[in-house]
Structure formats: C-alpha cells, structure tokens
Amino acid sequence: MDITNADATVAAIGAPADGGEQRNNLTVAQLLLEYLKLEQATTIFGIPGGAAVWIIDELKKQNTTFDFVVCRQETGAAYMAHGFARAGGGLGVVLTTSGPAAANALSRTVNANAAGCPLLAITGEVAEKFFGMGYLQEGIDVDLDIDTIYRNAVAYSAVIASQSDAATLIEQALRVAQSQPSRAAHLSIPNDVAGTCVTGSDTTNPYTIWFPSAPSRYRTVPSSTDDAAVKLAFGDLSSATRPLIFLGNGARAALSDTHRLARFQKLVAKWALPIMTTPDAKGIFPEDHALSLRNYGITACAWPDVYMGAAPGKPSQFDALMVLGSSLGELATTVSNAQPFSQSLIPTEHFIHVDLDEGMIGRNFPITRGIVGDVGATIEALVEAATGKNPDPAPTKARLQLIAGIKATTSPFAIPKAAIPRTPRHIRPRSCASSTRR
Structure with a gap:
C-alpha cells in the first residue's frame, strides 16, 4: 500500500499518522509551552529571571494564551500554583529562575506532592557550557544541586540536557504529575538548551517532530475498580x-x-x-x-x-x-x-x-x-x-x-461553643501586636 510523503515523514519520526501533527523549528521553550497548552495549563505562577529568559520571552509573545502571574517570592508562587490546582484549575505550574530561586519553590512543591496535587515546577538553569565554573546561581555541578534536591523530594525530576530528549522528558514529567494519585514533578532547563530548536529522528528533516494531538497520546490514568x-x-x-x-x-x-x-x-x-x-x-x-x-x-x-x-x-x-x-x-x-x-x-x-x-x-x-x-x-x-x-x-x-x-x-464547634460574631471594625496591626504582648 502506498503512503503519502507526509505519512512517510511521520513514520520516519516514529509516530502514527493519525496521532498528531508535524511541527517544525520549535525551540525547547516553545515545545514546553505547546505541551502546557495541550494540558490546558495556561496559568503560570512565578518570577522572571535570567536563567529562564527563553521561556519568559516566549510567554510574553504568547500573552493572549498564557497568564503569567508574577509573584513576590518563589515559595509564594508555588503556594499559588498548588492552590490553583486544588481549586479546580487543573495542573498547577510554577516557573522560577535557577539556584536559590529554584530552592525557594521547593517546600510548597513538596507539599503538593504529599497532598496528591498535580504540580509542575519548571526551573531555569545556567547554560551548560558554564557548568562547574562557578557561574552565578548555577544549580547542577555545585553543592547546590537542584536536580538532586528535587529528585529526593518529589515524584519526578529531570534536567533537559539536550534538545533531542526534550519531548520525552516533558511527557514523562506530565505523565507523573497528572497520574492518580497526582504528584509534583520538576524540570530543570539550561538556558542554552531552552533556546535551541528541537530535533527529531529523521535525519533528512532534523527540525521536524511529531507532536501529539491530545494528552491521551502519551499518558492515561486508572479509571476502574473492583x-x-x-x-x-x-x-x-x-x-x-x-x-x-x-x-x-x-x-x-x-x-x-x-x-x-x-x-x-x-x-x-x-x-x-x-x-x-x-x-x-x-x-x-x-x-x-x-x-x-x-x-x-x-x-x-x-x-x-x-x-x-x-x-x-x-x-x-x-x-x-x-x-x-x-x-x-x-x-x-x-x-x-x-x-x-x-x-x-x-x-x-x-x-x-x-x-x-x-x-x-x-x-x-x-x-x-x-x-x-x-x-x-x-x-x-x-x-x-x-x-x-x-x-x-x-x-x-x-x-x-x-x-x-x-x-x-450539639454545637459543631468544640472551642468556642458558638461562632465568633463578625464585626465591621478594622483590625489594626498595631492593636493586634499590642494585644499579643499582654
């Protein structure tokens, strides 16, 4: 049976012809956002930073699709992503830059993992060529090893070290986060990798990849009982x-x-x-x-x-x-x-x-x-x-x-026995602090 050239191309990159579509010349940052759109995770909480500049720049270009909520601190950003997911917002996503910023988001990401809440933590990283050189806020080949910290704290953590394995690692992170029970997952993306075009397995069209048409093409969840x-x-x-x-x-x-x-x-x-x-x-x-x-x-x-x-x-x-x-x-x-x-x-x-x-x-x-x-x-x-x-x-x-x-x-309250009545008076910080010193 003859197949079209398009089908041949899809077959060459290892995907069924009816399971998605070809995408060309996508950077890793763009690919990541395409997967988030596929998961309907278009609200992202975080703080901009240099090691995540490619992702931040892409979010700016796609500001009609994504709502990037800039927070005051990374821990708070992870709290908001967790709360957003718990309130029915779907996958919670937190984005930070590298090093201490990534560490700041850890505690609430761990909490989301323990609470069975779907959360994806995305942290930027310095360019790979600077690994081990003492570059500002590096989090790989130094004492502050962000990947190891997250790997020992949440269900999944990976460093996207190459544009060729980006899709595989992103899908695995989403597979874990959206599993049942849900969990938290972490991806660390070096800055130079984030801005590099994703490559596929077809050597004649190296920058053409197959992109899934739905999350069901790469993940599923249990839906049965006894x-x-x-x-x-x-x-x-x-x-x-x-x-x-x-x-x-x-x-x-x-x-x-x-x-x-x-x-x-x-x-x-x-x-x-x-x-x-x-x-x-x-x-x-x-x-x-x-x-x-x-x-x-x-x-x-x-x-x-x-x-x-x-x-x-x-x-x-x-x-x-x-x-x-x-x-x-x-x-x-x-x-x-x-x-x-x-x-x-x-x-x-x-x-x-x-x-x-x-x-x-x-x-x-x-x-x-x-x-x-x-x-x-x-x-x-x-x-x-x-x-x-x-x-x-x-x-x-x-x-x-x-x-x-x-x-x-029976009063539903143990102590006090009745609900405390609400009053329209404002709580003044000075009065509150004064009362606690008594």
Whole structure:
C-alpha cells in the first residue's frame, strides 16, 4: 500500500499518522509551552529571571494564551500554583529562575506532592557550557544541586540536557504529575538548551517532530475498580444500622465532576448515609447538606464523634465505615493529642477502605474489606449497586432523625461553643501586636 510523503515523514519520526501533527523549528521553550497548552495549563505562577529568559520571552509573545502571574517570592508562587490546582484549575505550574530561586519553590512543591496535587515546577538553569565554573546561581555541578534536591523530594525530576530528549522528558514529567494519585514533578532547563530548536529522528528533516494531538497520546490514568467488591461493600453499608462514609482528599478529583457529585448526593440522601471529610478534603462535599457531618480529624467538627458514639474508654456505636480516598494519616484521624489515630474510627462491624494506592489500605486501622480502585469508578459502582433497590424505611428514618437531632442539640464547634460574631471594625496591626504582648 502506498503512503503519502507526509505519512512517510511521520513514520520516519516514529509516530502514527493519525496521532498528531508535524511541527517544525520549535525551540525547547516553545515545545514546553505547546505541551502546557495541550494540558490546558495556561496559568503560570512565578518570577522572571535570567536563567529562564527563553521561556519568559516566549510567554510574553504568547500573552493572549498564557497568564503569567508574577509573584513576590518563589515559595509564594508555588503556594499559588498548588492552590490553583486544588481549586479546580487543573495542573498547577510554577516557573522560577535557577539556584536559590529554584530552592525557594521547593517546600510548597513538596507539599503538593504529599497532598496528591498535580504540580509542575519548571526551573531555569545556567547554560551548560558554564557548568562547574562557578557561574552565578548555577544549580547542577555545585553543592547546590537542584536536580538532586528535587529528585529526593518529589515524584519526578529531570534536567533537559539536550534538545533531542526534550519531548520525552516533558511527557514523562506530565505523565507523573497528572497520574492518580497526582504528584509534583520538576524540570530543570539550561538556558542554552531552552533556546535551541528541537530535533527529531529523521535525519533528512532534523527540525521536524511529531507532536501529539491530545494528552491521551502519551499518558492515561486508572479509571476502574473492583465492581464485585464494591457491590459487597454496598451491602455492608445498606444493611448497617449506623453507617458512615469518610471522604479524603483522594476523592477531590472524582467529586469535582458535578454530575457524579449529584449522583452521589442522590445516593446518600436515599439511603441516609452521613458524610464526613478529612481536614484536607473540606469542601468536596457540601457542608450545608442535611447528611454532612462536616470534617473529622484535626480541628474537627463535634458532630462525627457524637454520631459514632465515641466516648473516652467506650467502644464506638456505629457499625460500618467506608473510607474513600484517604491514607488515614495523623491529621485525618486525630481529634485529641491524647489519642492520635483515634480508635473511635473503628466500627463494630464493617471497615471498608477504598484507595488507588494499595499501600495505604489497612495501614493504620484493621479493615474488613479493602478495595484497590479509582474513587470515581467506585462511586459509579456504588450508584449502580443501589439501582433498583430501596432502603428499609425504619432505620433510614431513624438515622435522619438522629443526625437532625445531633445538629439541633450539639454545637459543631468544640472551642468556642458558638461562632465568633463578625464585626465591621478594622483590625489594626498595631492593636493586634499590642494585644499579643499582654
């Protein structure tokens, strides 16, 4: 079968003809921005600097596409990128120059990695020809080895040392950052490499490369669960007298889908399944919902403990717990410093833990059923398992009355017992400082 010259060119550079398009004469800086556009990551936080000049210059040229938010300090820029991603902005991107600037962005990048938040840290670097010569703010062949620091702190770090491997390393960074659970990744780009044209494998057209048509051409994420196990888990919940669902930050992406959230709300309302969240997952389920017990763990609402029947020296009174997307770490499970990893979380019958990372399941609490799976797929499987079934009206009604009674008689605040009233008065820094010295 004959192929066209265009198809032959695409074949020569190692890509399927229907999976993208040819791009010519792209610099590494331009290629990086093309990938960010493909990922719809067009808001970038950072501070301009000489070692990132090619990227900064390209951002200026493409200012109708990219919004470069100039910050006061690199740590703050990484905080903003993390917050932007958590608020539903997609991939968070922070851009800094080399050396100390890159180090300044590290702490929040590490935090994003630990929180399972998709973040890409891009740091400039001095030109390769100056490596090891004591060039200002070098971060490679010196004591301040930026790549090694990031490599030991986040899920992925690489130095794009050649224009020929730029696409491979950029795609790998995006693959890691956008995985499930999401992570933080880092790319260091020497200044001379950033301004060099990307080369492909076709020696007759060295500056022609194949560029993917969609992120699905180079990455994918898990989207499945154990349907049979979820069906059994639903049976555990639906047969319980006092069931409870505990949402972690790992459920954030799943419930950011408004249609899935609506289906989930319909499910819990029909079966009277109360919801609480970890502190890190606050806001992913509406706290004004009749079945919301707000959050458990550090700075917890008082309602979950009352519902679970938790009391010092006494076993819990609830009989089923389903944890969706939480590692059940200290902050998520500790209400009092006197009892870290509160044993009040252990139900009398069924402890179900769902997480994509099997290393988190059963780590801190004994479980009766562990499910390795995507939280979104698990929620869909729960909805499917409940289809065509109806709850027993007596225990359902009793739970609704119990929850309403808890909210009517128990302040959600431990200390103080009531919300502090807001006043229109301004807080003056001098008065604030004066009061702390008393």
